[in-house]
Amino acid sequence: MATADPQETVSVLVDIVLPIVLPLVLVVLGFAAGRLAERRHLRSLAEREAAPGPAATNLRRLPDGARVVASALCIGNVVIASDYFKTFGASLKTLVGGRLRTLETLLDRGRREAALRLREDAARLGADLVMNVRFETSIIRSNAAEVTAYGTAVKLAGGCDG
Numbered sequence: 001m002a003t004a005d006p007q008e009t010v011s012v013l014v015d016i017v018l019p020i021v022l023p024l025v026l027v028v029l030g031f032a033a034g035r036l037a038e039r040r041h042l043r044s045l046a047e048r049e050a051a052p053g054p055a056a057t058n059l060r061r062l063p064d065g066a067r068v069v070a071s072a073l074c075i076g077n078v079v080i081a082s083d084y085f086k087t088f089g090a091s092l093k094t095l096v097g098g099r100l101r102t103l104e105t106l107l108d109r110g111r112r113e114a115a116l117r118l119r120e121d122a123a124r125l126g127a128d129l130v131m132n133v134r135f136e137t138s139i140i141r142s143n144a145a146e147v148t149a150y151g152t153a154v155k156l157a158g159g160c161d162g
Helices: 006-050 084-096 101-124
Strands: 068-081 129-141 144-156
Touching: 006 084, 006 101, 068 101, 068 129, 084 101, 101 129, 101 144
Parallel strands: none
Antiparallel strands: 068 144, 129 144
């Protein structure tokens, strides 16, 4: 009865297992890294949204009696990309149709980030509020979008009561 050569066994394992295990490990690591980055971004968004700052509204006119001391255009802009797994999942979903929830969350994060950057720009300008806020979205690549928020930063006489 012949005994197996240890070098042959290792060689067979490397030839068979490595091509399967290594890509699987890389896929799991990529998925985990993407989820971790998304959770960190969502946590950062929640913290920054809770912070005080200029109010943002889509109203075009101030209430009667409000007096503007200064105004300026303010902009918040972000380019946000989908990770490979969201893109792959969305591609599969397009085969059968329906909502692409994974990409909805991506665009939601983009809008929230753009709105926060808009408010930060308005705060830098010393504004009390941002009026006539608008959002625009453009696709840069198949897995990346640019979200721009813009509006008029307004400094009111006597400040803003909320």
